[in-house]
Amino acid sequence: MFNRMQGWISDQLAKRTFEVMTDSILAEIVQFLTGRPMVKRNLFSLRRDLGRWFFDNSFYPTDKYLGTHIRLQMPLIGIGAPAAIFLPPIADALGTELVLPENYAVANAVGAVAGSVVATCEAIVYLSVHEYIAQVDEMRKMFTRLPDALQFARTEAAQRAEDIALRSGAVSPYVSIDEKPNGMDSYRIRARAVGNPRLMSR
Structure with a gap:
């Protein structure tokens, strides 16, 4: 629908989308490495902001008097399945080498698998007539003193969260x-256990 409204065919839309993504990646790299933000592109910034003009003139030269260049002084290393598609024009624009390590396409997948193991368990403590009830999942226990009920709920919820994390493969959560x-x-207690997955342990 969008490409029909613009009068573009699918190939033109894909080409324009790729160009916009390339421009965004270049801008992010330059801003990250310089530690300086860049104003958004508009008619005012192109006329008044030197940084915006320098960036645009380096990658899309239009000035008839001045030539500018931004060069990356190190190789560009790509990981993730789209790296071979999106990064070659980035490396060319920055005048550097693109390095795609072995198994680069699944590098992000390994990171996702190796993320932290997280487990939680909730408990509630509330007053019922003249006694406090601590409830953790299906377990209920009555206490005459609130501090005792809270301590039981904390300990039980923490133990259950840790047990779940360990069963899920966490190491020393x-x-x-x-x-x-x-x-x-009434009080609500939430225990949260976090640990590295077993595949990362030594």
């Missing part, structure tokens, strides 16, 4: 507790 009031004489 770290457990944190978040405790908040949940209305009058």
Whole structure:
């Protein structure tokens, strides 16, 4: 629908989309390496902002008097399946070599698999008549004192979260507790266990 509205055929739309993505990647690289933001491209910035003009004139030269260049002083290393598609024109524009390591296409997938293992368990503590009830999943236990009920809920939720993380493949998970009031004489406790997956352990 969009390409019909613009009067473009599919190939033209694909070409324009690729050009926009290339421009965005170049801008991100330059801003990241220089540590300086670049103003958005508009008629005012092209006339008044030197940084914007320098960037555009380096990659899309239009000035009839001055030539400018931005060159990357190191190779560009690409990972992820789209790297071989999107990065060659980036490397050419920056005047550098593109390096695609062995198995580059699945590098991001390995990172996703190797992410942290996270497990949670929630507990609630509330007043029922003259006793406090600590409930963790299907387990309920009654206490006469609120501090005892809260301590039980914290310990039980933490243990369950850790057990879930370990069963899920975490190595030495770290457990944190978040405790908040949940209305009058009621508290909600959330235990969160986080650890590296077993495949990363030595």
